[in-house]
Amino acid sequence: MTYLNVSNVNKSFGGIRALTDCSFSIRPMETTCVVGPNGAGKTSIFNVITGFIPADTGRIEFKGRDITAESRHDRVEAGIARTFQNLRLFETMTLLDNVIVCLGDNGANDPLSAVFRPFHTQAVLRRKREAAMMLLEQVGLAHKAGDQAANISYGQKKLLCIARVLATGAELLLLDEPTSGLAAAALDNMVELIHALKNQQKTLLIVEHNTKIVKRIADEVLFFHRGTLLAKGKPDEIIANEDLGKIYFGSGA
């Protein structure tokens, strides 16, 4: 049984082909990096896997279950969650509340228990606060738990995104450019966190531009170009491949 299996996925927006006949699979508890120049289809493949855009044709299976037609929240329940390139934090909420909202724990999530079982609801909220606090500790943001998300640094916002995606309880995490725009120290911090997630049995699919980072974190690399999967292999092989290098960095011609 394969873990995540994407087969023959096509997606067009009007006349533009975002994904052409994409097929690949990833193995559990590995880190797979998605690389390629701008417009290669990296984010599109994320959107298709998480159900944010429907595939025109093709099939997506997760742990043997066909999820192609499933809703976005059913996919999260199945164990697939994502972050966004543009973060999408709840800016005016505290870090702690940002994480609480994303917790997979569905307890007391309705108006009737809020009104008619207030003590139970507060007990559930305390439980959620503890769980969220542990996640903030894990990403190194516990000391900022009460701050508004709008008031923390960009690097910290990126860490908060990781805490939120962990809160869903998903095992396959799709991280869209977790290291972009980070200064050296924050970048090392993020790489360490990614390694730690792998050690926690998480499977990671990561859009990553920086080839040095890819070498440090990836077990496998998927190279996309103009909506097609051009190559798949070990990071060293892909990065050493001159033809792919020309596509990625431009041939200079």
Next chain:
Amino acid sequence: MNYFFSFLVLAEIFSIVAFSTNLLMGVVGIFSVAQAAIMGIGAYTSGILVMMGVPFPLAVLAAIAVCAGVNLISSLPSLRLAGDYFIITSFGTQLVATAVFINWSSLTGGASGLSGIPVATMFGYSFVTASQFAVLSTLALCLVALSFWLILRSPYGMMLNAIRLDEIAVVASGRKVLQTKIGVSAVSGAYAGIGGALYAAYISFIDPVSFDIHVSVLVVTMVVVGGARTLAGSIIGPFLLLAIPQALTLIDIPSTLVGPIRQLIYGLLLIAFMLWRPQGIAGKSL
């Protein structure tokens, strides 16, 4: 003194309707200009039932149920439509409701309305005078405010706020946004239903004009001026805006001008607050 109590009762009833609008518009960001229509449905439901001999508490419960259902249905397009488009949809809901109030005359009394709605009677007590009714309306307002407060500080309330801030992010975290919005629409409708039922019982006369688009806009203005998303704002707004017509009676102006001047002040207040203090009087900075 009676004069004061009748102001108090009306302001409290409108506070309850303001909570309905605040929950939907302020907290979740579903911008509706149809809350007076929902209030009207509550008023007609309760008024008609009481006239048929149904006990007042049961009529209120029926108004709550009907309004929760109607508000849920009228909010359904917001599950697909982004904010601005939904305003147009809710405008449609308001017009349809007014048309029904006017034209279903066998039930609603048509344009001339329903008069002689019996006074509210509960557990052997009759709430006849304004001061007696104030007990009832204060109690109702306290219960609504308490439930609003409990909702906002629950995990569910956090999710409502999160939906307003970034619905996509809430969806991505696996939350059932649809179910959440359905729940909040029902609660908001229930509030408006309570407000409507109390209004019918207190005024003892209801007509379509009492629940037309101007009243919906007035309630939106109350929430904006008072402060969206805040408990205090939902009470400050109605008390302040309903005090304006009272204050106008103290100034020596021709009676024909009182109505237009009142509307003018409401309009200017709405514009001024949107421009210079969008968070309202009680609001935290946005």
